[in-house]
Structure formats: C-alpha cells, structure tokens
Amino acid sequence: MKAEDRRKSAVAAALTEFARGGYEGTSTEAIAQRVGVSQPYLFRLFPNKRAMFLAAALRCAELTRDAFVAAAKDLPPDADVEAVKEALGAAYLELIGDGELVMMQMQMQVATYQATLAGDLEFGETVRRGWTDLVDTVRLLFSGDDEATGEFMSEGMLINVLTALNYPSDDRIWRCVVQ
Amino acid sequence: MKAEDRRKSAVAAALTEFARGGYEGTSTEAIAQRVGVSQPYLFRLFPNKRAMFLAAALRCAELTRDAFVAAAKDLPPDADVEAVKEALGAAYLELIGDGELVMMQMQMQVATYQATLAGDLEFGETVRRGWTDLVDTVRLLFSGDDEATGEFMSEGMLINVLTALNYPSDDRIWRCVVQ
DNA sequence: CACGAAAGTTAGTGACCAATCACTAGCTGA
DNA sequence: TCAGCTAGTGATTGGTCACTAACTTTCGTG
Numbered sequence: 197m198k199a200e201d202r203r204k205s206a207v208a209a210a211l212t213e214f215a216r217g218g219y220e221g222t223s224t225e226a227i228a229q230r231v232g233v234s235q236p237y238l239f240r241l242f243p244n245k246r247a248m249f250l251a252a253a254l255r256c257a258e259l260t261r262d263a264f265v266a267a268a269k270d271l272p273p274d275a276d277v278e279a280v281k282e283a284l285g286a287a288y289l290e291l292i293g294d295g296e297l298v299m300m301q302m303q304m305q306v307a308t309y310q311a312t313l314a315g316d317l318e319f320g321e322t323v324r325r326g327w328t329d330l331v332d333t334v335r336l337l338f339s340g341d342d343e344a345t346g347e348f349m350s351e352g353m354l355i356n357v358l359t360a361l362n363y364p365s366d367d368r369i370w371r372c373v374v375q
Numbered sequence: 376m377k378a379e380d381r382r383k384s385a386v387a388a389a390l391t392e393f394a395r396g397g398y399e400g401t402s403t404e405a406i407a408q409r410v411g412v413s414q415p416y417l418f419r420l421f422p423n424k425r426a427m428f429l430a431a432a433l434r435c436a437e438l439t440r441d442a443f444v445a446a447a448k449d450l451p452p453d454a455d456v457e458a459v460k461e462a463l464g465a466a467y468l469e470l471i472g473d474g475e476l477v478m479m480q481m482q483m484q485v486a487t488y489q490a491t492l493a494g495d496l497e498f499g500e501t502v503r504r505g506w507t508d509l510v511d512t513v514r515l516l517f518s519g520d521d522e523a524t525g526e527f528m529s530e531g532m533l534i535n536v537l538t539a540l541n542y543p544s545d546d547r548i549w550r551c552v553v554q
Numbered sequence: 555c556a557c558g559a560a561a562g563t564t565a566g567t568g569a570c571c572a573a574t575c576a577c578t579a580g581c582t583g584a
Numbered sequence: 585t586c587a588g589c590t591a592g593t594g595a596t597t598g599g600t601c602a603c604t605a606a607c608t609t610t611c612g613t614g
Contacts, residue, residue, distance in 0.1 A: 199561070216492055218485055220399035223601060234563055239603060299488055305539040306397055306481050312541045313395055320541050327540060331548055346533070346551030353532035354525070360484040361506060362491045362499050369510055372525030378591070402571060413593050418573065 203241045206231050210252040215300040219249050219307045249307065250322055256300040257326035261333045263287050268337045277344045280337055288352055298356050382420045385410050389431040394479040398428050398486045428486065429501055435479040436505035440512045442466050447516045456523045459516055467531055477535050 209230035213222045224245055228235040242248045267287030271279060291297050304323055311319035331349065338344040354373055363369050388409035392401045403424055407414040421427045446466030450458060470476050483502055490498035510528060517523040533552050542548050 197561080202561085217489060218397060218399060220397060221489060224603085225601075233561095235601095236564085236603075236605095237562055240562080245602065299485070302481065302485050302488075305536050306478070306485060308541060309478055309481075309539040310396060310400060324540055324542060328546075328548060331551065335551075342550050347529075349551060350529035350533040351525075353536050354529040357484055357532050360488040361503055362487060363503060367507075369507055371521050372510065372514075372528060376591080381591085403573090404571075412591095414571095415573080415575090415594085416592055419592080424572065 199241065202231070202233065206233075206238060206241050206248070207251045207255050210248045211255055211300055212296060214249055214252050214303055215256075215296045218303045219245075219310075224248070246311075246316075246319070250319065252300065253304040253307075253323055254326045256297055256304065257330050260291065260297055260301070261330045263291055264330075264334055264337060277338060277341060281344065281348055284334070284337065284348060285351075288355070292355065292359055295359065298359055302356060302360060378420065381410070381412065385412075385417060385420050385427070386430045386434050389427045390434055390479055391475060393428055393431050393482055394435075394475045397482045398424075398489075403427070425490075425495075425498070429498065431479065432483040432486075432502055433505045435476055435483065436509050439470065439476055439480070440509045442470055443509075443513055443516060456517060456520060460523065460527055463513070463516065463527060464530075467534070471534065471538055474538065477538055481535060481539060 206227065210227050213227050213230060216222070217226070224238055225235045227248065228238050231238070238248065242251065264284055264287060267283045268280065271283055275283075308320050308323045331345065334348060335342065335345040338348070351373060358369060358373070385406065389406050392406045392409060395401070396405070403417055404414045406427065407417050410417070417427065421430065443463050443466055446462045447459065450462055454462075487499050487502045510524065513527060514521065514524040517527070530552060537548060537552070
C-alpha cells in the first residue's frame with residue numbers, strides 16, 4: 197500500500213483509539229494493530245505520537261464540520277433559525293450515536309489544556325484553528341447569528357458531557373436539554 | 376500528622392494534579408510530592424490510583440456545588456431567573472479564573488467514558504451521583520426551572536471548552552457566549 | 555531481468571510507573 | 585518499661601511505552 201493511503205488509514209485508526217483512550221491512555225501499539233501494521237512503522241508516517249494525535253484531532257473537526265454542512269445542504273435557502281437548529285441538531289445526534297467524534301472532541305480539549313501548560317503553544321494554535329473553522333461554519337449556517345450559534349454550540353457541549361458521563365437516555369437529567 | 380488529615384490534603388493534591396494531567400497523565404509520584412509524602416504511603420491512604428481519582432472527582436463536584444450555593448445565598452428570596460443566572464454565572468467565572476475545578480470536571484468526564492468502556496461501571500455510577508447532585512442543586516436555585524437550568528449548564532459547558540482550548544479572552548469566538 | 559527505491563519488519567533500549575514488601579521512628583496506655 | 589499501634593520510608597519489581605537502528609521484502613521501471 198502507498199504510504200499516503202497508509203497514512204490516511206492511520207489517522208482514522210488514531211482517531212478511534214485516541215477517542216477511546218485519550219492521549220496518554222492510548223499506546224502507539226494499539227493504533228498500529230488497528231491499522232494492521234507494525235508499531236515502529238507508524239514513526240515513518242509521523243514524527244512522533246503527538247503528531248498522530250494532532251492529525252486525528254484535525255480530522256475530527258473536519259468530519260464534524262462536514263456533517264453539519266451536509267445536514268444544511270438539504271435545507272431550503274430561506275430556512276429560519278429554528279429549522280437550521282433542528283437539522284444540525286439531528287446531524288449531531290447522528291454523530292453522537294457513534295460516540296467517536298464526540299469523545300475525540302473532548303480528548304482534544306483536555307489535551308490542548310495540558311499541552312499549553314507544558315509550554316507547547318503550537319498544539320493549541322493548531323487545535324484552535326480547526327475549532328474556529330468549525331464554529332465559523334456553524335455561524336455561517338445560522339446566517340451569522342451569533343446568539344443562535346452560541347445556543348447551538350452550548351447545548352452541544354452539554355450533550356457531549358452527558359454522553360461522556362453515560363447517563364441513561366431516560367435519566368431525568370436529560371430534561372434540562374431535550375424537551 | 377493524623378492519617379485523616381493527610382488524606383484530606385492528599386485529595387486536594389490529587390485534585391490539582393489530575394486536573395492538570397488527567398488520569399493517565401498523572402503519576403502517583405507527582406501527587407505524593409505535592410502532599411509532601413513518599414509515594415508508597417499514598418497506597419496506605421487509598422487502595423489504588425483509581426480511588427485517588429474518584430475521591431478528587433467527588434471533591435471537585437462538591438466544591439463546585441458549594442460555590443453555587445454560596446453565590447445564591449446573597450440573593451433575595453424572590454430573585455427572578457435572570458438574577459440567579461447572573462449570580463451563578465459570576466460565581467462560575469470565579470471558579471474558571473483558577474482553572475483547576477473546570478479542568479477536573481472535564482478530566483472526570485473523559486475518564487468516566489473510558490472507565491465505562493473498560494467495563495468499570497462503578498466509576499461512572501459514582502461520578503454521575505456527584506454530578507446529578509450538582510445539577511439538582513442548580514435546578515433548585517433556579518426554583519425547579521428545567522429550561523433555565525439547561526441554559527445555564529449548557530453555557531457553562533461551552534465556557535469550559537473555550538477555556539480548555541485556551542482561547543484568548545478577546546477572540547471573536549467568545550461573542551457566541553458572552554455579549 | 556536487474557536494480558533502486560519505497561514499504562515494512564524484527565530486535566532492542568532507556569525511561570517511567572503502579573503497586574508491594576520489609577522495615578523504622580515515635581507515640582500511647584497499662 | 586515495654587507491648588502495640590500509627591505514620592512513614594527505601595528498595596524493588598514486573599510491566600509498559602515511545603522511539604531508534606538495522607535489516608528485509610516488494611514493486612515499478614528502463
């Protein structure tokens with residue numbers, strides 16, 4: 197297989213593994229096994245583990261953004277804020293069903309904090325670039341409405357948390373977020 | 376020093392260290408150094424590392440809840456939803472200033488997901504108990520208003536994310552959340 | 555077919571880490 | 585005074601992990 201293709205499937209594998217285990221909780225061996233390649237070979241495709249995580253994080257933001265864009269494609273051009281919210285919300289619940297992208301988002305967030313504390317400023321800059329891009333896309337889909345964008349993103353973040361904490365879907369805590 | 380007191384300061388030290396490094400990214404040695412005690416002695420105070428994390432997570436939820444309760448104490452008994460929101464919001468920003476409790480919340484969330492995946496159901500149950508307690512307290516402060524509670528918690532979660540990602544306070548992304 | 559590069563492997567290293575064990579200093583009460 | 589308990593330590597161990605070096609295999613092409 198060509199190195200470029202191998203790299204792509206390595207990013208996908210890294211996304212899955214890092215989403216489950218976080219940065220420190222994931223071994224490069226686990227990623228290698230998922231790709232179906234020896235562990236040292238990963239270091240031919242990436243300079244180090246950190247680069248694998250960054251590539252997975254950026255891919256994650258890209259996939260999330262794509263899901264939103266795809267969901268908005270089906271909307272009429274004159275859709276109001278509530279209609280957009282519903283469409284994007286449905287797309288987000290689809291993402292949650294898997295859990296992978298949601299957890300990768302959260303792992304990325306805590307890893308960014310840690311990297312920044314450790315003096316690695318580039319890590320944060322790269323992640324923020326991907327996330328700003330995502331939010332800008334959502335804002336655009338809401339026709340530039342900051343308030344709607346904020347409400348949508350906020351509710352999304354709460355859903356992330358409740359999902360991570362594994363609250364059963366009939367728990368009364370969900371009454372805060374879905375009616 | 377009495378073991379009970381030592382345990383308390385160990386929980387505080389664990390809270391600080393786990394908030395910075397996450398579960399896997401924190402060594403028991405780091406916690407021990409912060410307490411000012413040898414690493415093996417921690418295992419006299421807790422059965423294992425997981426128990427240290429759980430104790431820190433519960434303490435974190437407790438401290439957050441206490442901050443909200445304290446903030447609401449200053450309110451007149453007939454305060455409306457917006458006034459409560461403002462008071463609790465101010466208290467939350469105070470918590471964020473430190474960053475410790477916010478990050479511990481997030482570390483707790485991803486750790487719960489990982490523990491659940493690994494088949495450790497008790498971990499999630501314990502964390503959810505602490506978090507449900509926190510949300511119930513907030514709901515009570517909002518006089519049982521589910522919608523206001525949801526909005527407040529949602530916005531809090533988005534603030535957590537933007538804080539973790541270390542967005543500078545003048546970044547336009549904050550326009551989504553604070554006006 | 556020959557050959558060079560690209561793709562991939564095996565073997566290994568130094569560092570770190572959770573947890574255990576055997577031990578000791580100091581206090582307390584009879 | 586001394587038995588027993590509490591607080592605490594040093595040394596160690598079995599295991600994991602990121603990363604490197606050196607080697608082999610596969611494949612496209614003149």
